[in-house]
Amino acid sequence: NAGVMQNPRHLVRRRGQEARLRCSPMKGHSHVYWYRQLPEEGLKFMVYLQKENIIDESGMPKERFSAEFPKEGPSILRIQQVVRGDSAAYFCASSPGLGQNYFGPGTRLTVT
Amino acid sequence: SQQGEEDPQALSIQEGENATMNCSYKTSINNLQWYRQNSGRGLVHLILIRSNEREKHSGRLRVTLDTSKKSSSLLITASRAADTASYFCATDGRDRDDKIIFGKGTRLHILP
Numbered sequence: 001n002a003g004v005m006q007n008p009r010h011l012v013r014r015r016g017q018e019a020r021l022r023c024s025p026m027k028g029h030s031h032v033y034w035y036r037q038l039p040e041e042g043l044k045f046m047v048y049l050q051k052e053n054i055i056d057e058s059g060m061p062k063e064r065f066s067a068e069f070p071k072e073g074p075s076i077l078r079i080q081q082v083v084r085g086d087s088a089a090y091f092c093a094s095s096p097g098l099g100q101n102y103f104g105p106g107t108r109l110t111v112t
Numbered sequence: 113s114q115q116g117e118e119d120p121q122a123l124s125i126q127e128g129e130n131a132t133m134n135c136s137y138k139t140s141i142n143n144l145q146w147y148r149q150n151s152g153r154g155l156v157h158l159i160l161i162r163s164n165e166r167e168k169h170s171g172r173l174r175v176t177l178d179t180s181k182k183s184s185s186l187l188i189t190a191s192r193a194a195d196t197a198s199y200f201c202a203t204d205g206r207d208r209d210d211k212i213i214f215g216k217g218t219r220l221h222i223l224p
Contacts, residue, residue, distance in 0.1 A: 102157070103147075 004104035021077040025094030133218040135201030
């Protein structure tokens with residue numbers, strides 16, 4: 001059973017471009033969480049999704065950020081018109097429900 | 113706001129010594145988890161302790177949970193150089209739908 005997959009592992013974007021981060025949960029997991037880790041800071045919750053539904057997006061910036069978890073395919077975290085402050089590591093985690101979350105290796109986004 | 117708060121923020125000890133890290137949280141939980149993160153890598157789940165458990169062991173790791181004080185401790189015995197990493201506690205709360213909340217972590221450095 002493959003773990004949580006994230007791609008790309010590293011992504012470089014110029015200011016104003018769009019960034020798309022993908023997360024494939026573990027097989028059988030229908031819960032996906034996205035976290036952001038800024039340099040020198042802890043992980044911060046962004047959004048929690050179940051298949052085709054956003055359950056909690058309280059940690060998501062109101063503008064430029066969106067997330068989806070379609071019926072088929074990976075979960076996508078989309079950042080439009082990236083700015084330097086978006087540079088961070090973005091982790092997703094999946095879970096079958098209550099309890100343990102399994103994390104992916106993260107995507108390191110660098111905005112130049 | 114962050115649910116878990118690790119203490120200390122940074123810890124340096126000699127190889128072979130024991131390392132103790134603490135975590136405090138604010139609300140009712142289903143379980144508490146400890147994670148390790150090596151530099152540039154994803155989070156690795158270490159141990160999960162449920163709210164009705166008081167102590168749990170896994171190899172050189174010992175975790176305690178005191179729900180009355182809303183605190184947990186992670187003890188690493190006979191530390192090794194490979195234990196150098198950041199350690200995070202995370203809580204899976206009763207009041208939130210499966211969302212995991214992390215603290216800022218304790219940076220542990222094992223000196224040779």
